[in-house]
Amino acid sequence: MTQGKAALRWAGRVCGWVLTLAATFTGLLAVTFFIGRKVPIDPVLAVLGDHASASAYAAVRAQMGLDQPLPVQFVLYVRDVLHGNLGTSLLTSNPVRDDILRVFPATLELATLATLIGILVGVPLGVVAATRHNRAIDHVARFVGLIGSSMPVFWLGLMGLLLFYAKLHWVAGPGRIDPAYDGMVDTRTGSLLIDAVLAGDWDVFRNAMAHILLPACILGYYSVAYLSRMTRAFMLEQLSQEYIVTARVKGVSERGVVWRHAFGNIAVPLLTIVALAYSNLLEGSVLTEIVFSWPGIGSYLTGALMNADMSAVLGSTLTIGALFILINLATDMLYRVFDPRVRA
Amino acid sequence: MKPAADAASSAGRRAWLLSAEPASRAQAMLGQAYRRWRRLASNPMTLCGLVVLALLVLTALIGPLLPLQDPLRQVLADRLLPPGSPGHWLGTDELGRDLLSRLVHGARLTLAIAVLVVVVVVPIGLLIGTAAGFFGGWVDRVLMRLTDIALAFPKIVLALALAAALGPGVFNAVLAISITAWPAYARLARAETLRHARADFIHAARMQGASRMRLLLRYIVPLCASSVIVRATLDMAGIILSVAGLGFLGLGAQPPNPEWGYMVASGRNVLLDAWWVSTLPGLAILIVSLAFNLLGDGLRDVFDPRHGD
Numbered sequence: 001m002t003q004g005k006a007a008l009r010w011a012g013r014v015c016g017w018v019l020t021l022a023a024t025f026t027g028l029l030a031v032t033f034f035i036g037r038k039v040p041i042d043p044v045l046a047v048l049g050d051h052a053s054a055s056a057y058a059a060v061r062a063q064m065g066l067d068q069p070l071p072v073q074f075v076l077y078v079r080d081v082l083h084g085n086l087g088t089s090l091l092t093s094n095p096v097r098d099d100i101l102r103v104f105p106a107t108l109e110l111a112t113l114a115t116l117i118g119i120l121v122g123v124p125l126g127v128v129a130a131t132r133h134n135r136a137i138d139h140v141a142r143f144v145g146l147i148g149s150s151m152p153v154f155w156l157g158l159m160g161l162l163l164f165y166a167k168l169h170w171v172a173g174p175g176r177i178d179p180a181y182d183g184m185v186d187t188r189t190g191s192l193l194i195d196a197v198l199a200g201d202w203d204v205f206r207n208a209m210a211h212i213l214l215p216a217c218i219l220g221y222y223s224v225a226y227l228s229r230m231t232r233a234f235m236l237e238q239l240s241q242e243y244i245v246t247a248r249v250k251g252v253s254e255r256g257v258v259w260r261h262a263f264g265n266i267a268v269p270l271l272t273i274v275a276l277a278y279s280n281l282l283e284g285s286v287l288t289e290i291v292f293s294w295p296g297i298g299s300y301l302t303g304a305l306m307n308a309d310m311s312a313v314l315g316s317t318l319t320i321g322a323l324f325i326l327i328n329l330a331t332d333m334l335y336r337v338f339d340p341r342v343r344a
Numbered sequence: 345m346k347p348a349a350d351a352a353s354s355a356g357r358r359a360w361l362l363s364a365e366p367a368s369r370a371q372a373m374l375g376q377a378y379r380r381w382r383r384l385a386s387n388p389m390t391l392c393g394l395v396v397l398a399l400l401v402l403t404a405l406i407g408p409l410l411p412l413q414d415p416l417r418q419v420l421a422d423r424l425l426p427p428g429s430p431g432h433w434l435g436t437d438e439l440g441r442d443l444l445s446r447l448v449h450g451a452r453l454t455l456a457i458a459v460l461v462v463v464v465v466v467p468i469g470l471l472i473g474t475a476a477g478f479f480g481g482w483v484d485r486v487l488m489r490l491t492d493i494a495l496a497f498p499k500i501v502l503a504l505a506l507a508a509a510l511g512p513g514v515f516n517a518v519l520a521i522s523i524t525a526w527p528a529y530a531r532l533a534r535a536e537t538l539r540h541a542r543a544d545f546i547h548a549a550r551m552q553g554a555s556r557m558r559l560l561l562r563y564i565v566p567l568c569a570s571s572v573i574v575r576a577t578l579d580m581a582g583i584i585l586s587v588a589g590l591g592f593l594g595l596g597a598q599p600p601n602p603e604w605g606y607m608v609a610s611g612r613n614v615l616l617d618a619w620w621v622s623t624l625p626g627l628a629i630l631i632v633s634l635a636f637n638l639l640g641d642g643l644r645d646v647f648d649p650r651h652g653d
Binding site: 020023024027028031032035036038039146147149150151152153154155158159161162166279282283284286287290291301302305306308310313314316317320321324325328329 | 489490492493494496497498499500501502504505506508509510581582585588589592593594595605608609612615616619622623626629630633634636637638
């Protein structure tokens with residue numbers, strides 16, 4: 001095939017992705033818009049209070065664009081969101097965007113650490129389970145996976161707190177850091193652990209670690225369950241292929257067969273699964289954050305839910321949704337770039 | 345001689361069921377059902393899940409007839425009694441209500457919500473997916489693009505926002521979970537439809553003059569139903585966890601209803617003094633969703649076309 005044709009095909013594919021992205025985002029915006037209009041709370045009264053005069057009411061209503069027809073309102077809403085304007089939180093009276101930027105690093109820190117645990121434990125577990133099919137370690141891996149898809153995360157969090165914090169005193173309690181250490185290091189990256197390392201303050205680091213360890217392990221368990229199950233399935237499929245037999249016949253060592261040949265072939269699909277696990281954790285952290293009073297976007301979202309602070313609810317939903325969509329589409333793209341069979 | 349006769353007749357019945365040349369449609373169907381059942385029952389874990397679920401359904405059905413206390417009756421003098429207390433086998437909660445009775449009544453609620461979600465979601469997903477696969481062309485493109493968009497949404501967060509917007513309650517929780525759950529079924533049903541749509545018996549039916557609607561509803565949809573139902577069984581675990589999560593946040597069934605997720609949440613404040621208030625409902629959720637997962641895995645093994653039939 002000529003180079004021009006290939007370039008053209010790539011251009012077409014990129015256009016396709018952009019269109020998919022745009023369509024998906026529009027869908028998400030339509031849903032949040034619909035939810036926002038469906039709320040039984042009058043947004044004008046929410047701003048003005050119950051005793052506003054009729055003229056003030058009409059003025060604010062016009063200012064918010066609520067006197068326009070619905071399609072126009074939707075366009076206005078999309079324009080606002082694209083400008084980064086998510087409205088003002090009733091609860092904190094800050095712009096929702098500022099609130100989210102403030103709380104989001106905490107969620108990111110928790111989800112990232114949990115995903116790391118998931119990769120470091122789950123992937124090797126899945127590989128070993130597949131190589132020892134139907135042996136003890138395989139049953140352990142299957143049990144871990146089964147429990148992981150059956151246990152409510154908020155309950156596991158509570159049980160973890162009860163055992164490791166209240167009874168055994170191995171870890172620190174709810175929250176991100178003890179009040180005594182709060183604000184001791186400058187915020188640079190938003191991750192307390194990294195900020196403490198940058199500041200060279202090991203007391204803060206130890207304290208923050210003691211706080212994050214349990215929620216990260218709880219959340220990480222679900223990642224371990226998911227990643228080990230998928231790794232095991234991928235590996236089992238590869239190990240039954242004929243090229244594995246060929247490699248063995250050629251005298252390749254067992255380690256080489258498993259890790260270089262079989263694992264090398266599942267690396268790309270595994271990457272997409274890891275990304276999926278990560279976006280799931282961003283979402284799954286909502287319930288975990290409540291149990292551990294973790295000051296991330298999950299706590300912010302539910303706090304807003306309880307107080308009917310709809311701008312904050314929709315802003316958080318939109319943020320999590322947008323990240324979710326971006327990660328999903330980015331991995332889809334990576335998959336196509338790296339996998340020669342899809343590329344061809 | 346009676347036992348021997350019984351054994352003989354049961355062996356005869358089995359031979360009739362397993363016959364390779366069934367004489368009637370009923371015999372063929374019963375035979376297949378019997379073979380599937382034998383394969384299902386040969387896996388002890390699946391059987392375990394089935395027994396747990398059967399017990400659960402039974403308790404849910406006869407719950408009100410059991411000699412239990414009123415799940416809503418508060419006796420403040422008896423608050424936070426530990427499990428094993430006289431009259432309260434599993435103890436009492438922070439308002440002195442009997443936990444066993446609340447768990448049994450909660451089973452009704454949890455099962456009802458989960459079943460409702462499936463009843464709403466499965467027909468929608470089945471219809472959208474089969475229609476997309478069967479009609480193809482722009483119908484397929486539009487429906488599948490919609491499905492892909494919906495599939496890319498974060499489920500839990502969207503259900504939270506919906507439940508918050510619609511107001512808390514059982515009905516709205518069902519709606520919120522359903523809206524985020526249908527796309528997976530549409531995908532599955534479409535894939536199944538594409539597998540069957542070109543089959544000879546479909547062509548034969550078309551030549552006999554069957555209309556497209558008839559082909560879709562009488563031929564394609566029933567063929568896709570089994571894999572969709574297996575999928576629904578596996579999904580039940582996830583649905584129950586979502587229901588419990590919404591309940592935990594106070595967005596599901598409203599107090600004083602004994603919803604399991606809400607019961608876990610209400611025990612949070614007394615967790616250190618009375619572990620059982622949160623622990624037991626959580627265990628109930630775990631056992632039930634585990635049972636659905638086990639049964640779903642077993643069903644999938646039986647119905648998966650790759651395992652042959």
